[in-house]
Amino acid sequence: MASANTSWSEENFSCSICLDVFSSPVSTPCGHNFCRTCITKFWDEQVKYKCPVCNELFNTRPDLRVNILISEMVDRFGTSLRVKEQPCVEPAEVPCDVCTGTQLKAVKSCLMCLTSYCQSHLEPHHRVAGLKKHRLVEPMDRLDDRMCKKHDRLLELFCKTEQVCVCQLCTVTDHKSHPVIPLKEEYEVKTAQLGKIEAEVKQLILERQNNIQEIKDTVKRSKADADREIADGVQVLNALMRCIEKCQDDLNQMVKEKLKSTEKQAEDLIKELEQEIEDLTNRSSEVKQLSHTEDHLHFLQAFRSLKDPPPTRDWTTVEVCPPSYVGTLRRSLDQLEETLNMEMKKLRDDGELKGVQQYEVDVTLDPDTAHPWLILSEDGKQVHDGGVRKRLPGNPRRFKRRMFILTRQSFSSGRFYFEVQVKDKTGWWLGVARESIARKGWSTWTPENGYWALLSNKDGLVLSNSPSVSHPRRAELQKVGVFVDYDEGLVSFYDVEARVHLYSATGCTFSEPLYPLLSPGFSDYGGNNSAPLIISPVNQTD
Incomplete structure (x- = not known):
């Protein structure tokens, strides 16, 4: 058994x-x-x-x-x-509705029983004749939700009028006159729409991510600006303290030198007085000694030498005047103010230059605009006078009279900055010009004609304006920075090496694209002014 x-x-x-x-x-x-x-x-x-x-x-x-x-x-x-053993259900899979305890993975769902079965619990549906007629589908969760609550039939159609899922009986009752299509067709339509919605959502997400990045970049720039401002402030205050310390040292030295001079004068007078006292004391001793002599001959002979007193100064007119310190502090403060103003201007210019250098743009020269005398480098960064007029194809953009050249890049908004090396040159033009400037004639280079430029010649530096502004030539000038704020109507020029602001044209009105403009000027037969103008990368210093 x-x-x-x-x-x-x-x-x-x-x-x-x-x-x-x-x-x-x-x-x-x-x-x-x-x-x-x-x-x-x-x-x-x-x-x-x-x-x-x-x-x-x-x-x-x-x-x-x-x-x-x-x-x-x-x-x-x-x-x-x-x-x-049968496979247990995973989180993303449909569980068997019959299993108790450990639920197994469903292999089929019955639309008649509204139940999902694992392999073992599905066995009667393969064996029992009545169950074999049931409609089995791939495992589905929430089978009750897939049935029509009114007719207890499978929801397998879509009503386009009311945009709801319906069963076959719904099409002959509540939705009799409504157009219906299989769920699959509507699924494909909605899937296509979903793709569009997904693309729109992704675009919205991307826009917001860009907004976040812009905010982060703004905070980063703000932090950099704050750090730079603190550093500049420390530099300014340190310079102020150095100037004040120097002023104090100069004041102390000035006062001490005056006192020392007075003490030296007094010391010399005292020595002279002491010497006279010594001489007079000796004479008093001689007189006293002679007064006790009874030898008549010796007395008369000695008296002759005592008759003339030793030379002495008239001390009634001699005095030691105490030094006057009136105005000493005032002169020191005036000198301090002058020094501080120079230091402050230098620091302001340096900070201003650092501020505009962050708007650096990469520009290259446009050969289609170059005057026929000009020679360009292959990289489009250098230009000089070739000494010979080249035969070039006609181009409405080319300068015919003035020896100018523009860059390929133009700017219609915002701020931009570029630097040009002018080392070893005596004459040149540098600045910006509007797009519609005359290319063939000799129009004056003024703002009214579309020029905002700085000219260097034998007389000095000239800022194009109405009237033009002239200043002495800066012999040490090697590199010029040009900054433009299109929206504010500002064009500024800087001595980059000295980190000094040169000139600014303010209140400008820009209504067209602006192009950086360069001209190396003519070179003479002696080779003077033959060096090129060179568009240089910005090298910011801390």
């Missing part, structure tokens, strides 16, 4: 609901066995009482009785009885 029992399949001792070894096995009137807990829970969730295996219906809920034989067999074989 025991040997017969051990040859039974493990399925003889497993519940078809939980697929585990029976726990308190009970039998239904149709003869199938289940765990008491499993069949009780199953019937609690059903409207009609039926067998989960054969689907036999019972008019009333059957009384469950313990299957003594199965109980004894389970107790005897214990934990050695287990069903074959």
Whole structure:
């Protein structure tokens, strides 16, 4: 008997609901066995009482009785009885609705039973004739939501009028006159729309990410500006303290020198007085000694030498005047003010130059605008007078009279800055010009004619204006920086090496694109002014 029992399949001792070894096995009137807990829970969730295996219906809920034989067999074989392992459900998968305890992965969903089954619980649908007619589909979750609440039919159509999912019966009742299409067709339409929505959402996300980056960049620039401002402030204050310390040292030295001079004068007078006192004391001794002499001859002979007193100064007109310090502090403060003003201007110019250098742009010269005398480098960064007029094809953009050249790049808004090396040159033009300037004639280079430029010649530096502004030539000038604020109407020029602001044209009105303008000027037969103008990269210094 025991040997017969051990040859039974493990399925003889497993519940078809939980697929585990029976726990308190009970039998239904149709003869199938289940765990008491499993069949009780199953019937609690059903409207009609039926067998989960054969689907036999019972008019009333059957009384469950313990299957003594199965109980004894389970107790005897214990934990050695287990069903074959089946895959457990993963978080993204559909679970079996019948399994209790550990839920297994559903392999099919029944649209008639509205239940999802694992491989074991699906077995009756393959074996029982009535269950074979049920419609099985790939596992679906929330099957109740897929059924029409009114007709208890599968929602498989879409009403385009009311934009809702409907069943077949809905099309002949509530939605009789409405156009309907299969869910798949509407799915494809909505999927296409979803792609558009997704693209729009991605664009909105990208825009906001760009906004975030712009805010971060603004904060970063603000921090850099704050750090630079603090550094400049420390530099200014240190310069102020150095100037004040120097002023104090100069004042102390000036006062001490005056005092020393007075003390030296007094010391010399005292020495002279002491010498006279010594001479007079000696004469007094001689007179006293002679007064005791009774030798008439000796007395008369000695008296002759004593008759003339030793030379002495008229001390009634001699005095030591104490030094006057009136105005000393005032002169020191005036000198301090002058020094501070120079230092402040230098620091302001240096800070201003640093501020505009951050707007550096990369520009290259445009050969189509170059006067026929001009020679360009291959990289478009240098230009000089070639000494010979070249034959070039006609171009309305080319300068014919003035030896000018423009860059390829133009600017219609915002701020921009570039630097040009003018080292070893005596004459040149540098600045910006509007797009519509005359290319063929000799129009004056004034703002009215579209020029905002700085000219260097033998007389000095000239700023194009009405009237023009002239200043002495700066012999040490090697590199010029040009800054333009299009929106504010500002054009400024800087001596880059000296870090000094040269000139500014303010209140300018710009209504066209602006082009950086260069002219190296003519070179003479002696080779003077033959050096090129060179567009240089900005080299900011801390």
